[in-house]
Amino acid sequence: MSSNQGAAQNTDVADDAVTADTATRPGPDTARQAEAIVGYYSKWGGGAGFIPVPFLDAAAIAGVQIKMLTELSRLYKVPFEENRGRMALVTLLGTIAPSSLTMGAMGAAIRSVPLVGSLLSVVTLPAFAAASTFAVGSVFSQHLASGGTLLDINVEQMKDEVSKEFSARKTKTA
Template identity: 40%
Template sequence: MATKTETEIDTQIEDKAERLEKASAIISNKCKWSAAAGFIPVPYVDLAGLAAVQVKMVSELTHLYGRTVKQDAIKTTVATLLGTLATGGLAAPVAFTTLKIIPGLGSVAGGVSLGALGAAATYAVGKVFVNHFEGGGTLSNFDVDKVKDDLKNEFSAKTAKA
């Protein structure tokens, strides 16, 4: 088995750095869209918008890492991850979206709160997928139970900064 030259190793590092930069840009972009989804004025449609943004993000990340996956598999995995976060404190978005029923201030409070939590959840989901793909994983061997703690830690870290 041949050993890799320094040039080959440097190229791999540059490729990884470039890939991580692109992944970070995807996550950042989708966090902004997730925050915006919080301001959809119709209760519960905002939650559907948030889920759609996260599915799109995971789809873009799978493409970046050269994976091909059916949208249904991505939807199922994202829903499972969000369910994991719901047990860890993300149940509040249901309350925040319900606030939008109250005209005026309810819409603003619900939008701000849901936007912030939605962006944090999107960030956490994105980071978990990037870490999984960087380790050579695919969506078919993605195990929600194994990433549960990482997901909650990423979410907590992001909400603490907000």
């Protein structure tokens, strides 16, 4: 093999590597699709917040969020393991819930007041569900877009990001 043939083959290999690398990077269309997925499921999450049955509403919201994570994983061509997705989701939502539900016993007392409590729940839970779904979806989308997977999630870092995103979204919906 002459040195020119070897150089030509090395260039071909380098070109293939660049093509493969750019083919796996998400482009602007992927980012727009991810935003659309997060927006779509945020609305469904908010809708699930209207379910008037305690615990059934939480199960529906979690189901919407798991479905969103599945769709985002599919978009970014990252294998989705439902058990890992659930664990990450529960951990991240555990960050949001205490700061958002700080009313605790006072909140429960207000919700038990006829009419006023029901109206308060109808307004707050859907907004909480939509904001938390948006926050989790946005942070997961950013993680997947940067080449991350469910196996390499830095939960501590993501907790901060989800909390910030949730606060920003909560302010927008208020």
